[in-house]
Amino acid sequence: MSEKMLRFIDISQQNPPKRDNYERKEDFKEIYNEFINEKAKEQSSRCSQCGVPFCQVHCPLSNNIPDWLKLTAEGRLEEAYQLSQSTNNMPEICGRICPQDRLCEGNCVIEQSGHGTVTIGSIEKFITENAWANGWIKPIEVKNNIDQSVGIIGAGPAGLACAEQLRKEGYKITVYDRYDRAGGLLIYGIPNFKLEKFAVERRTKLLEEGGIKFIYNYEVGKDSTLDQLRKKHDVVLIATGVYKAREIKVPGDNLDNILPAMEFLTASNRKGLGDKVEAFDDGKLNAEGKNVIVIGGGDTAMDCVRTAVRQNAKSVKCLYRRDKENMPGSAREVSNAEEEGVEFVWLSSPKEFYGKNKVQNIIANKIKLGKPDDSGRRKPEVEHGSEFELKADMVIKALGFDPENLPKLFNCEELKVSKWGTLKIDFDTMETNLPGVFAAGDIVRGASLVVWAIKDGRDVAISISKYLKVKEKNREKVA
């Protein structure tokens, strides 16, 4: 058998083992086989250097994947790291949680030719973890401090990427966040088993050491208005993400133990971080021993079902109104959940929640898919007389997120938003309709991905820097 064939066989062995019960809990890990040096070299050498880097084209950051794979295959790991970090502020985080099957790996020519993708995400994670271990990742050292300041609202990936890029240039950066920690959804949304929190906290610490100031428990709209921040800083960036949970309006939706996804996931992440969480300890936000039903079909729903499995739920079901082919979530996430024993109830939607104070049952309707609607997706239609009942001690609503009403929240009615409530920006400059106020990440795109938030953070930093240079020149002229 050729050496190349042997490598393909090795890839197939990286598939996680099948889970047919919920017995193993603490040792459940997203990355089932840790990458080691030799394996990374071996995988990297599978890249055919095809010359048409579809992987790079489909990476939102245009990471120079073929070149850092080549350097890794040659054992030139420090150079591989330098190249990888030159386009990405958090390569080890993207390596862990990008939906690679839809981005770089899904478009790898080796994958396309049916031989299994080069595992780009795992290699990206390996390169950067190796750099951390070797002390190659250092805090920003500013050569020329510039006396202009930027206030960033939101310490998610968009805000953090922008903060880092601008600090490197020497600007004074203050990041405000209403949470008590930095990271946004990296810290309190995405579960620990997909993204270990030390990886997020390590990044925040590095930024602090590089001179970026963080102000926590500070909610713009409550602790200050947008206008007050505009007076304090030369530029303000809004990178607040989207947090308004979509609701299910059916009878019984006010019963106890029907929870929004973020409440459930935040409690679980806080526990993982060592916080005291009363609502978890008293059982309200803990799935242990319960029949859990998660409603929704996106990645957040998958995070909820897989978290419930790890909390020792008695049973975990996912109720989704479309079928498997039409799920919005990543196919890899769905198959992970299936392997871990989650039962999917396709083509079903809740009609009523039922119980005495606490939810006890869901009455659901069967759904059939009708003709495509305005969005081009086939419209779910209720099949009359198809009701069925499911036992539920805990229901988690994971139907997606919309933007909060920022103009109202920020006490700034003139701030322009789209019909979806996302902030309107000039797509060339990323500036809102308010001079010197920029926006980036989910609050502009709607719920998206970490890698896109990083891309936006980097792009808006370029734009802000240009704006500040012009502002400074104008000041000099007047002086």
Ligand SMILES: Cc1cc2nc3c(=O)[nH]c(=O)nc-3n(C[C@H](O)[C@H](O)[C@H](O)COP(=O)(O)OP(=O)(O)OC[C@H]3O[C@@H](n4cnc5c(N)ncnc54)[C@H](O)[C@@H]3O)c2cc1C
């Ligand atoms: C459960 C879940 C799982 C996900 N899993 C993945 C995944 O596996 N892979 C992936 O690529 N993407 C995933 N995503 C999407 C991804 O997390 C987001 O696209 C990304 O975090 C958006 O970054 P952001 O910086 O725009 O906003 P966020 O990460 O939402 O950060 C916004 C920050 O702004 C702060 N803030 C908001 N309002 C105010 C205010 N008024 N004053 C002060 N601070 C404020 C918030 O506290 C928060 O810290 C997931 C999302 C969710 C909900």
Ligand code: SF4
């Ligand atoms: S950032 Fe995401 S899409 Fe780009 S190479 Fe890394 S894992 Fe792939």
